[in-house]
Every structure is written in C-alpha cells, then in structure tokens.
Amino acid sequence: MMLAELGDLGQRRLSRARVLVVGAGGxxxxxxxxxxxxxxxxxxxxDDDAVELSNLQRQIVHGTDDVGRLKAESARDAIVAANPSTRVQAHPFRLTALNVLPLFEQYDLIIDGADNFATRYLVSDAAALLEKPCVWGSIMRFGGQVSVFWEPxxxxxxxxxxDTPLVGSAPSCGESGALGALCGSVGSVMAAxxxxxxxxxxxxxxxxxxxxxxLDSRWHEVRIVKDPRATSATDLTDGDLLCRTPLAPERAAEETEISPEDLRQALGARAQGARDFDLIDVREPGEHALVSIPGARLLPLAKIRSDPLLDDTPHDREVVLHCKHGPRSWEAHALLTAAGFVTVRTLAGGIIAWVNDIEPHKPRY
Structure with a gap:
C-alpha cells in the first residue's frame, strides 16, 4: 500500500480478484x-498430478512431507499457511474441453503454468472464448518465456x-531438466x-x-501481433487430440511396444542365450546413472539423431528402446525404422513403468 501506483484502491482490487492458476508446478x-x-x-x-521427490528442486510450494499428495491440495495448504485470508479452491482434476469453460467462468484472470502443449492450447482457446486475460509462461533447462494473451x-x-506440435516432440521439464531458480524468475514476472x-x-x-x-543472464523482448489469417475460437477440442500426430509408425501398439513384465522375461531368456536383442536407453547420462535397467546400453537420443545406424548394428537385429516415459523412445523408434531396422520395439511406460512393476526398490525420478 506504500506504492503510490497501487495504494488502497489497488489493494482492494487485489482482495476482490479471483485468479485461477493452471498447474501447481515450477x-x-x-x-x-x-x-x-x-x-x-x-x-x-x-492440477491432477501428484508431488514427486524430483519436483522439489523447482516446485517450492511443496515440501518433502507432500510427496505422493495431489499437488492442488498440497499447494492449497501451503497458501493457507502463508495467508489464511486468501480463499483457496483446489481443483485436483485434469483440465478438458468439457470442464474448462465452466471452471474459467468462475475466475477473472487465468494464469497458465502448464508444462505441455495440449493444455496450453486448450487454456488459450477457452480464455479467448470467454474474453478473459491469460498470463502465460514456460520454462525449460535454462530458458524461460512470459507473455499476456487477451482476446479481443x-x-x-x-x-x-x-501450428500444433507433434506429441512427444518436446520433452517435459522432468525429462530435460530445469534450473529451479529459473522458475522463480519467470514465475515472479508472471505474478507481477x-x-x-x-x-x-x-x-x-x-x-x-x-x-x-x-545462463547468459539476458532478457529479450519480441513483439507479437495478431495473425490476420487466424479466425477466433468458436468451440473447443481437447488439445491432446489436436496435437496427436504420432511419431511412431502406423502399426498396432501391441506390435511396437513391450510391457515391463515381457521385457523382464526377455532379459532372462537373453541371459540364458535363448534370445538375442539390444536394449537401448535413449535418456541422458545423468538419468542413466540415477536409475537403469540391468543390461541396457546407454545411447542418448541426440546420438541416434546424428547416427541412426547405431554404429553399423545389423538391421535385422531386434532392438528394444526405452526412455523415462515414452516420447523419446518413440522418436528413436521412428528414426531407426526409417533407417531400415526391421524389429524395433519400445518399453511401454518407460523406466518409470519398469521401476513400478519390476524393481520398486529403485529410485523413481
């Protein structure tokens, strides 16, 4: 209230405001x-996600005691502890084309901190339909972006x-990493x-x-203008449907995926000499060092992009790929298939599914 630009009137406006934050993450x-x-x-x-230990370096509204809790509920408790006068409404469910408009109608301002393209397009379209302002931000590794969108x-x-991107064409923060303090820098601008x-x-x-x-400690500004060819949103479609352009071949999932249990049996058969295949981990070295599947060979996706021939590996040799959840292994699948490999499969659910189903004692990041 000491700020002349805000004063008593500004404080009263803040106290009457209803703000929805999409995503209780970084x-x-x-x-x-x-x-x-x-x-x-x-x-x-x-937010329909739960708190994981690996989130805490960047998701400062949660603590170690919150691991396993729904993020919406954990964040609600932290906010109430910080300011009991703020009314907090937790919505621990997934945002969809069916529920987004009734939810957004309850608020004056939307803040989009989602970590995936599908939700961002859905949030923007819904806010545009309701003509509500939307503060948007995104971060990855050491870079961040912020803007304000407001139709009309x-x-x-x-x-x-x-242009909506390919599903899985960009890794999440959990897969690519993000400097925790960067979330504070970008999030502070969004709050302002x-x-x-x-x-x-x-x-x-x-x-x-x-x-x-x-990394360079540099801010940069780019002007955005409305696309004169674009038409205003008139209805909604779930963003994941809009973005669903598969990276994988058009074969049935059962032909291209292998379950954790089937992989466990295949590795056992390989150890006994009854089966021969390559198990390739396409994650980064730091991820592999944290948790790995016994017998997996590390070959990061970036190397496969530059050399999809896998160091002259015979094209008739069976290859099984895995990453953390699946998107990177699907991209590697497409690259190897295009390079002529005959039998390429991916581990359904990635190493997270492997740890959950086969080796639950191992760390889950």
Whole structure:
C-alpha cells in the first residue's frame, strides 16, 4: 500500500480478484505464493498430478512431507499457511474441453503454468472464448518465456504458436531438466503481470514476448501481433487430440511396444542365450546413472539423431528402446525404422513403468 501506483484502491482490487492458476508446478509455485502474499482474495488451483521427490528442486510450494499428495491440495495448504485470508479452491482434476469453460467462468484472470502443449492450447482457446486475460509462461533447462494473451484486445497463444506440435516432440521439464531458480524468475514476472492486470497499473506484456536466458543472464523482448489469417475460437477440442500426430509408425501398439513384465522375461531368456536383442536407453547420462535397467546400453537420443545406424548394428537385429516415459523412445523408434531396422520395439511406460512393476526398490525420478 506504500506504492503510490497501487495504494488502497489497488489493494482492494487485489482482495476482490479471483485468479485461477493452471498447474501447481515450477511456475505455479512462485505465482501462487506471491499472489497469496499480495492479498489476492481467491486463488484457484487446477492440477491432477501428484508431488514427486524430483519436483522439489523447482516446485517450492511443496515440501518433502507432500510427496505422493495431489499437488492442488498440497499447494492449497501451503497458501493457507502463508495467508489464511486468501480463499483457496483446489481443483485436483485434469483440465478438458468439457470442464474448462465452466471452471474459467468462475475466475477473472487465468494464469497458465502448464508444462505441455495440449493444455496450453486448450487454456488459450477457452480464455479467448470467454474474453478473459491469460498470463502465460514456460520454462525449460535454462530458458524461460512470459507473455499476456487477451482476446479481443491482443494476440493469443495461437498467434505466437499457430501450428500444433507433434506429441512427444518436446520433452517435459522432468525429462530435460530445469534450473529451479529459473522458475522463480519467470514465475515472479508472471505474478507481477497478474498484479498489473488486476489493479490496472503499468504496461503489461500483452503483444510482447519476454524471454530469459539464465545462463547468459539476458532478457529479450519480441513483439507479437495478431495473425490476420487466424479466425477466433468458436468451440473447443481437447488439445491432446489436436496435437496427436504420432511419431511412431502406423502399426498396432501391441506390435511396437513391450510391457515391463515381457521385457523382464526377455532379459532372462537373453541371459540364458535363448534370445538375442539390444536394449537401448535413449535418456541422458545423468538419468542413466540415477536409475537403469540391468543390461541396457546407454545411447542418448541426440546420438541416434546424428547416427541412426547405431554404429553399423545389423538391421535385422531386434532392438528394444526405452526412455523415462515414452516420447523419446518413440522418436528413436521412428528414426531407426526409417533407417531400415526391421524389429524395433519400445518399453511401454518407460523406466518409470519398469521401476513400478519390476524393481520398486529403485529410485523413481
């Protein structure tokens, strides 16, 4: 209230505001904490995921005692502890085309901290249909981006990224890594944009994209304009359907996937000389060092991209691929198949499924 631009009027506007934060992860964490501390009256949190130990280096709204809990509920408790005056509504379910409009109608402002393309397109389209402002941010490794979208006053996410990407074409933060402090930097900007939109002060990032390179300590601004060829959203489709352009061959999943139990049996047969195949881990060395499947050979996806012939491995040799969850192994599958390998399969659910089903004593990251 000491800030002349805000004062008593700005504080009262904050106390009456209803803000929905999509995602209680790396970006949602600082956004939620700062908005609660600023005195935002109602905060909604939608996230259907559970807290994992590996999240905690960047998802500061959660603690070690919250591992296994739903993120929406864990974040709700942290916010109430920080500011009991803030009303918190936890929505521990997946955002879909069926529930997004009724949910968004309950709030004045949407903040998108989702970690996947499907949700981002869905959030942007729903906000555009309801003509609600949307603060968007994303991070990966050492880079982050922030902007404000608001139909009909300015561009939307589709003006910035008109073409929906391939499913699995970009790894998640859990697969590629993210500097924890970067989430704080980008999330703080998102919170500041929300405060400006609520109180009507300053110049927002509407029509501008702000990027941050943490390694180079450099901020950069890019202008965004509405695409004159684009048409306004009139209905919604689940983003995962829009983005579903498979990286894998058009063969039945049972022909291209192998279950953890079937892989366990195949490895046993290989140890006895009754079967011969290559088990290839396409993750990064740090991931492999943390947890691996016995008998797997590390060959990161980047190397397969540069040399899909696998060091002259015979093309008639069976190859089984795995990553953390599946997207990277599917890309490697497509590359090897295109290179002429006859029998290529992927581990369904990746090493996470292997640890859950076969070696539960191993770390799950």
């Amino acid at each position: 970006l949602g964490s600082p956004v939620l904490l700062y908005l609660a501390a600023a005195g935002v009256g109602t905060l909604g949190i939608i 006053h300015g561009p939307t996410y589709r003006d910035l990224f008109p 944009e929300a405060v400006k939109l609520i109180t009507g002060i300053g110049r927002t990032l509407l029509g501008r994209l702000l990027t941050f390179d943490a």
